[in-house]
Structures are given as C-alpha cells and as structure tokens.
Amino acid sequence: MSVDVTRAAAVLARLSENIARVLRGQEAPTRRLLAAFAAGGHVLLDDFPGTGKTTLAKTLALSIDARFTRIQFTPDLLPTDILGVSVFNQRDTAFEFREGPVFTDVLLADEINRASPRTQSALLEAMAEGQVSVEGRRQPLSDLFFVIATQNPVEFRGTYPLPEAQMDRFMMRFGLGYVSAVDEVAILSSQIAGHPIDAIRPCASPDDIRNLRAAVRAVRISPELLHYIVQLVQATRQLPGVPLGAGPRASLALMKSSQALALFDGHEFVLPEHVAELAIPVIGHRLVLDPQARFAGTTPEGLVESLLQQNPPPR
Numbered sequence: 001m002s003v004d005v006t007r008a009a010a011v012l013a014r015l016s017e018n019i020a021r022v023l024r025g026q027e028a029p030t031r032r033l034l035a036a037f038a039a040g041g042h043v044l045l046d047d048f049p050g051t052g053k054t055t056l057a058k059t060l061a062l063s064i065d066a067r068f069t070r071i072q073f074t075p076d077l078l079p080t081d082i083l084g085v086s087v088f089n090q091r092d093t094a095f096e097f098r099e100g101p102v103f104t105d106v107l108l109a110d111e112i113n114r115a116s117p118r119t120q121s122a123l124l125e126a127m128a129e130g131q132v133s134v135e136g137r138r139q140p141l142s143d144l145f146f147v148i149a150t151q152n153p154v155e156f157r158g159t160y161p162l163p164e165a166q167m168d169r170f171m172m173r174f175g176l177g178y179v180s181a182v183d184e185v186a187i188l189s190s191q192i193a194g195h196p197i198d199a200i201r202p203c204a205s206p207d208d209i210r211n212l213r214a215a216v217r218a219v220r221i222s223p224e225l226l227h228y229i230v231q232l233v234q235a236t237r238q239l240p241g242v243p244l245g246a247g248p249r250a251s252l253a254l255m256k257s258s259q260a261l262a263l264f265d266g267h268e269f270v271l272p273e274h275v276a277e278l279a280i281p282v283i284g285h286r287l288v289l290d291p292q293a294r295f296a297g298t299t300p301e302g303l304v305e306s307l308l309q310q311n312p313p314p315r
Contacts, residue, residue, distance in 0.1 A: 008215035009266045012038065014203040016264075018063040022196045023052050025183030029176045031264060032281055033060060033148075037209075038216050038260035041171025041253055042127050042147040044112075044162075044285065049152055051176040057108045057148040058197060064209065065202035066105035066144060073115040079122035083132050084139075097134065102126050105142045105206070109149040113159045120166055123147065127169040144209055164244065164288055171253045172278070173285035212263075219259040220269040224314040228272070229254050232279060235307050236286075241293030242303065246286040254282045272313030280304045 012034055019030050029045075033056065036043045045053040061068035071082060084100035101107065102123070112120065126132050130141045149170070151162075167173070179187070190196050204212075229251050237245035258274040265274075280301050287300040 004211075004215055005263065005266055005268055008038075008212050008263050011204050011208050011212050012264045015060065015063050018200055018203050019056065019059050022059045022200060023056055023176075024186045024190075025179035026052065026056065026176055029056065029174060031261065032172055032174050032278070035257045035260040035264060035278065036171045037146055038212050038263065039171065039253075039256040040146075040213055040216075041257065042169060043149070044167075044170040044173040045148065045150045045175065046153055046173050046285075047175030047177065048154060051178065053150040053176060054108070054110055055197060056176065057110075057150065059200055060148070061106040061108065062197065062200045063203050064106065065205050066209070067142070068106045068108070069101040069104040070108040070110060071101050073109060073111050073113075073119070075114060075116060077115045077119050079119050082119065082122045083134050086135060097139075099139075102132060103139075103141060105144040105146065107145070107147045109147055111151060112149040113151040113162055115160065117160055117163060120160065120162060124166055124169060127166075144206055164286075167285050168247065168249055170285065171257060172281040174281040216256070216260045216263055219262050219267070221255060221259060222269070222314075225258075225270055225272065225275060226255065228311070228313055229258075229275060231311055232275075232304075232307055233283065235311065236283060236303070239287075239303055239307075241290050241296075241298060242287050243290055244288035246283050250283050250286050254278060257282055272315070276308055276313055279308055 015034055016030055019026075023030070033043055037060065045056065047053055058070075071077075080100065082100050082102050084098050084103070086095040086097050088094075089096045109123065126141060126145070127147055130143070130145055132139050132141065233246045233248075233251045233254070236242060239245065254275060257278050258270045261274045261278060262270045283304050284300040287303060289298060289300065
C-alpha cells in the first residue's frame with residue numbers, strides 16, 4: 001500500500017492549526033496528541049490545574065465532525081454511568097439497553113482519577129479492545145474510539161491512583177506545562193470578548209481520520225529501528241529500583257506513534273528522531289518504581305531519558 005503523504009499530512013496540519021487557534025505555545029503537546037490519535041491510541045493528560053488539559057481535548061474533538069462525549073469523573077460515578085444500562089420498557093414488556101457515553105467517537109474522561117477503581121475498570125476493555133461487555137453481551141464501539149483522559153497530579157484528596165493495567169492502556173502520558181509570558185498575554189487578549197473555542201468548526205471528517213490511520217500503518221520503519229525500540233523497552237526491565245518495567249505493549253505503542261509522527265512531518269518512513277521524541281511519553285508512565293527509588297527523587301521520565309543517552313539510535 002502506498003502512503004498518500006500529502007493528503008494525510010494535510011489532515012494533521014488542519015487539526016494542528018485548529019488547536020493552535022485556541023491553545024498558544026503548546027506545539028509539542030499538540031504533536032504528541034495528534035500522533036497518538038492518528039496511531040489509534042489513547043492519551044492521559046497529566047498536569048497542574050489551569051494549563052489547558054480539558055481545552056486541548058475539547059478542541060480536538062470539536063475539530064472532527066464526529067460524536068463527542070464528556071464524562072466528569074466523581075467518586076460516586078458507577079460503571080453503568082459509563083457503559084449503559086438496561087431499562088424495562090412497559091409498552092413492549094422487555095428490557096432495552098440504553099447506551100452510555102462510552103459509545104462515541106471521542107471520549108473526554110475528565111479527572112479520571114476521581115472515580116473509584118471499580119468505575120475506572122469499566123474503561124479497560126473499551127480502551128484495549130474497542131468493545132465493552134454488558135450483561136453478558138459484547139457491544140462493539142466506534143472504529144474511531146479515542147479516549148483523552150485528564151488528571152491533576154497535585155490533588156490527592158478524593159482521588160484513586162490509576163492501576164498499572166489501566167496506565168498501560170494509554171499510549172502516551174504527558175503534560176502541557178506553563179506557557180511563556182508572551183503566550184500568556186496572547187491568551188488573555190484572545191479571551192477578552194469571548195473564548196476562541198466557540199469559533200472552532202470541524203476541519204476533518206470521520207473518513208479523513210480512517211484514511212489517516214490507514215496511511216500511518218503504511219509508513220515504513222526499518223528493522224534497525226524496530227530493534228532499537230525493543231532495546232529501549234527491554235532495558236527498562238533491568239533498571240535498579242524498577243520492579244515492573246515496560247512490556248511489549250509499550251514497544252507497539254512506540255512503533256505506531258513514531259509512524260504517526262513521521263507522517264505529521266511529511267515523511268514516508270520513520271526517523272530515529274521520531275522514536276527518541278516519543279520514548280518518554282510512551283514508556284515513562286508504564287514503569288513502576290519501588291518506594292526507595294521514589295523517595296530518592298527518581299522519576300520514570302528521568303530513567304527513560306538516561307536510557308536514551310546510554311542507547312544512541314542507529315544511524
């Protein structure tokens with residue numbers, strides 16, 4: 001299959017431009033979000049309050065002419081509030097299944113760590129297999145199903161840490177960070193008379209996204225880069241202070257997202273720089289550190305950065 005680089009890159013460029021109209025100074029997070037979206041993965045936005053996590057997710061969803069659902073996670077949220085529930089129809093004297101908000105194209109799971117582990121687990125099957133099991137029956141989800149979850153890393157009261165199994169379902173985890181003073185002034189100026197997100201209109205159709213994802217799968221990646229990806233991921237399993245390293249799902253995620261990022265840059269093949277750029281957001285959140293390493297100030301992102309320095313990419 002030949003890659004229509006021009007058409008696929010044009011879709012990514014339009015989405016990026018739409019997001020840039022709302023979020024200033026967030027080029028790097030936008031690249032990562034679109035790479036995960038084009039690769040068919042899911043994203044966890046982990047950053048301080050007010051950095052634009054929800055706005056970024058809503059802007060992407062509004063840029064696509066597709067179904068969009070937002071769930072505000074709270075401690076009293078139940079799995080049925082996400083998946084759906086059967087309701088008795090008195091006229092037909094039968095139960096009817098009413099679909100929950102998970103039956104959509106783009107799902108914003110806002111403050112996902114505020115829900116109980118039982119409710120969080122309702123998304124596991126959906127994120128991994130594109131389906132849900134409700135009342136003994138499997139229900140397929142949209143082929144465009146994409147989860148953007150947000151969480152606040154500094155508030156711990158009333159929150160439940162995401163289990164390792166669910167963290168592994170996210171293709172990437174990253175934050176947005178604070179913008180420069182110049183960009184912050186531009187943000188204030190753009191919102192004097194209203195919010196720029198109100199003017200966002202769809203710039204891509206569902207068929208555009210399907211074609212985009214097909215083009216991503218056709219981007220070439222050399223055997224040397226495949227070996228390099230596996231080398232990085234396997235190295236996390238021998239790190240001191242890391243009882244649980246990254247698994248094969250991390251290797252797959254890094255390969256697919258690197259293909260998408262290459263397409264974003266207009267290439268028909270993956271470069272070593274694409275793998276290196278995405279290694280930390282793809283691998284970091286999958287590492288589990290022991291308490292001693294955490295107390296010593298070690299971070300998963302710092303460990304992956306060290307591995308990148310110790311394992312230079314093939315040339």
